[in-house]
Amino acid sequence: MISAYTGTQVRHAEEPLLAAGLGDVLMQRAAHGLAVAVIRELKARGLRVYGSSVAVLTGKGNNGGDGLYAAAFLAARGMRTTAILTADSAHPQALAAFERAGGRVRHLSDAAPGGLAADTARADVVIDAVLGTGAKGGLRGSAAALIAAIAEARTGSAAPGFVVACDLPSGVDADTGEVAQPVLAADLTVTFGAAKAGLLADPGADFSGRVEVVPIGIEENFERPALRRLDDGDIAALLPRPERRAHKYSRGVLGVVAGSADYPGAAVLACRGALAAGVGMVRYLGPPEVADLVRESCPEVVCSTGAAADNRVQAWLVGSGMGPGDHEQLQRARDAVESGLPVVADAGALPALPDALAPHVVLTPHAGELAALLQRLGGDEDRAAVEAGTLAAVRRAAALTGATVLLKGATTLVAAPAGGVFGQSDGTPWLATAGSGDVLAGIIGALLAQLGSDVEHFGKAGVEPGARWAAVAALGAALHGKAGRAASDACLGGPIAAGGIADSLPHVWGKVSTLSNGGIRKRNSHSQPLR
Numbered sequence: 411m412i413s414a415y416t417g418t419q420v421r422h423a424e425e426p427l428l429a430a431g432l433g434d435v436l437m438q439r440a441a442h443g444l445a446v447a448v449i450r451e452l453k454a455r456g457l458r459v460y461g462s463s464v465a466v467l468t469g470k471g472n473n474g475g476d477g478l479y480a481a482a483f484l485a486a487r488g489m490r491t492t493a494i495l496t497a498d499s500a501h502p503q504a505l506a507a508f509e510r511a512g513g514r515v516r517h518l519s520d521a522a523p524g525g526l527a528a529d530t531a532r533a534d535v536v537i538d539a540v541l542g543t544g545a546k547g548g549l550r551g552s553a554a555a556l557i558a559a560i561a562e563a564r565t566g567s568a569a570p571g572f573v574v575a576c577d578l579p580s581g582v583d584a585d586t587g588e589v590a591q592p593v594l595a596a597d598l599t600v601t602f603g604a605a606k607a608g609l610l611a612d613p614g615a616d617f618s619g620r621v622e623v624v625p626i627g628i629e630e631n632f633e634r635p636a637l638r639r640l641d642d643g644d645i646a647a648l649l650p651r652p653e654r655r656a657h658k659y660s661r662g663v664l665g666v667v668a669g670s671a672d673y674p675g676a677a678v679l680a681c682r683g684a685l686a687a688g689v690g691m692v693r694y695l696g697p698p699e700v701a702d703l704v705r706e707s708c709p710e711v712v713c714s715t716g717a718a719a720d721n722r723v724q725a726w727l728v729g730s731g732m733g734p735g736d737h738e739q740l741q742r743a744r745d746a747v748e749s750g751l752p753v754v755a756d757a758g759a760l761p762a763l764p765d766a767l768a769p770h771v772v773l774t775p776h777a778g779e780l781a782a783l784l785q786r787l788g789g790d791e792d793r794a795a796v797e798a799g800t801l802a803a804v805r806r807a808a809a810l811t812g813a814t815v816l817l818k819g820a821t822t823l824v825a826a827p828a829g830g831v832f833g834q835s836d837g838t839p840w841l842a843t844a845g846s847g848d849v850l851a852g853i854i855g856a857l858l859a860q861l862g863s864d865v866e867h868f869g870k871a872g873v874e875p876g877a878r879w880a881a882v883a884a885l886g887a888a889l890h891g892k893a894g895r896a897a898s899d900a901c902l903g904g905p906i907a908a909g910g911i912a913d914s915l916p917h918v919w920g921k922v923s924t925l926s927n928g929g930i931r932k933r934n935s936h937s938q939p940l941r
């Protein structure tokens with residue numbers, strides 16, 4: 411499990427060590443980790459360390475101090491280092507160390523910003539150490555102008571170098587992932603002590619590049635993470651496995667209320683997602699013409715008629731491919747929610763359900779649908795506002811509805827109403843294709859049918875009871891993302907259609923389940939990339 415924290419949590423975790431007078435030791439560890447990551451990245455790109463150039467943009471706080479100490483290490487390794495001081499002061503000891511190591515200092519206040527930006531953009535490595543967890547808002551004044559000019563000089567030009575963010579890209583909010591432009595997009599973010607939640611949520615994740623965590627000795631001081639990500643070991647541990655004497659009913663039956671005359675394909679894709687995700691049986695309820703198509707496409711599915719209450723299932727999937735005029739289907743969706751069984755509610759069901767729900771109801775809106783949901787509950791967010799603050803929006807929706815809320819996107823966030831959030835980023839942009847969400851709903855429905863009643867399973871895996879439904883939804887999002895990626899990889903990175911996600915899922919499932927599943931480890935820090 412990858413755990414991410416807010417900037418405030420990280421600062422609290424640092425406090426006992428700072429009180430013990432170890433502030434400089436922490437900074438040296440952070441800076442050393444940053445320098446090592448830069449060297450590793452240079453080598454991975456086939457570039458020499460000795461003689462390559464590095465420009466370090468530094469602010470007046472400790473983030474700038476990290477950057478300057480790291481630059482001193484890199485200067486000692488023979489890199490041509492320039493520090494650009496963006497503020498009227500700099501961390502004094504770090505600046506002195508940098509100058510002792512032979513680095514060159516330039517002051518933003520003394521230089522013509524255009525020339526400075528052009529010089530910086532040409533460096534083999536640009537380190538952004540202007541703002542860290544102590545930032546209030548985004549970059550201001552001449553530092554903002556400099557970063558904007560560097561970002562522009564790098565866009566479109568065949569910039570040979572790469573950008574490394576120190577702790578986080580300046581302008582990205584460590585807690586929320588909200589972005590105050592201008593921000594210099596990083597190829598690599600080297601973050602200290604633990605991942606910051608804002609690096610793993612959109613839009614912050616757009617600017618973070620690959621994220622690596624450098625342990626600095628504060629890892630034992632963390633409490634409840636602000637955001638968690640299931641890694642392959644967690645997925646392997648959470649995947650349901652049939653017992654030797656399992657039968658189709660003991661494995662879990664999913665009832666699917668999806669599709670309409672206008673969107674019959676959604677029912678098929680939801681069923682295909684569910685069938686690929688290990689469910690014992692799928693029962694489909696819907697209009698006869700849609701049921702005919704479902705039978706033809708997926709002969710494994712048992713099509714039924716009548717009310718939701720007449721069909722015995724362990725979980726429901728409702729809403730994919732349904733519109734406001736599909737009264738009979740919407741009534742089934744409401745009945746499914748009233749049944750008290752776990753439900754994944756997608757698309758057309760979202761506006762039709764009661765405002766007050768429960769954690770075993772998993773809502774799966776995309777950003778536009780989440781904005782509509784929040785507006786219905788009295789908010790004024792539009793789609794753009796949700797996209798600009800995904801973490802806050804998904805948390806608010808879960809708190810207001812009492813449901814588990816999954817917000818789809820490049821990073822899919824799942825918020826439990828009790829407070830925990832998961833964020834998965836396993837996919838590929840090729841997943842943004844019509845019907846992809848229907849397959850996701852099918853996968854989550856199948857997992858709810860198999861895992862819904864197994865409270866112990868999650869406890870053993872380190873997931874607290876209140877976050878159990880969110881963990882199931884995150885597991886579904888992870889499998890969906892990995893299946894989409896595998897389908898695209900099988901075409902050498904080419905495009906995929908939604909059905910291909912379901913087709914590649916069993917193989918992805920098999921592959922990940924062979925990984926060690928020695929239980930969920932709490933993993934605050936690691937030198938492996940997070941993504």
Ligand SMILES: NC(=O)C1=CN([C@@H]2O[C@H](COP(=O)(O)OP(=O)(O)OC[C@H]3O[C@@H](n4cnc5c(N)ncnc54)[C@H](OP(=O)(O)O)[C@@H]3O)[C@@H](O)[C@H]2O)[C@@H](O)CC1
Pocket residue numbers: 424428433434436437438440441469470471472473474476540541542543544545546547548549550553576577602626
């Ligand atoms: N604690 C430790 O020992 C360790 C900390 N570590 C590192 O320290 C980082 C946190 O350091 P930090 O607290 O000094 O804050 P930091 O992010 O550098 O910026 C604050 C400074 O910038 C200024 N400023 C604020 N907002 C601004 C804006 N919008 N635009 C312009 N300026 C702005 C503000 O000045 P003010 O505006 O208040 O006068 C203040 O002086 C953390 O991310 C990690 O990298 C690691 O080394 C591990 C050990």
Ligand SMILES: Nc1ncnc2c1ncn2[C@@H]1O[C@H](COP(=O)(O)OP(=O)(O)O)[C@@H](O)[C@H]1O
Pocket residue numbers: 776818819820821822837838839840841842843844845846847848849850890
């Ligand atoms: N840029 C992206 N990168 C990765 N995954 C994406 C991206 N955009 C969308 N997705 C995923 O694709 C799916 C799209 O679902 P949705 O918007 O409901 O589409 P549809 O309604 O057409 O099925 C979601 O699982 C979402 O997380």
Ligand SMILES: [K+]
Pocket residue numbers: 473538539540541542575576577578579580
């Ligand atoms: K930074």
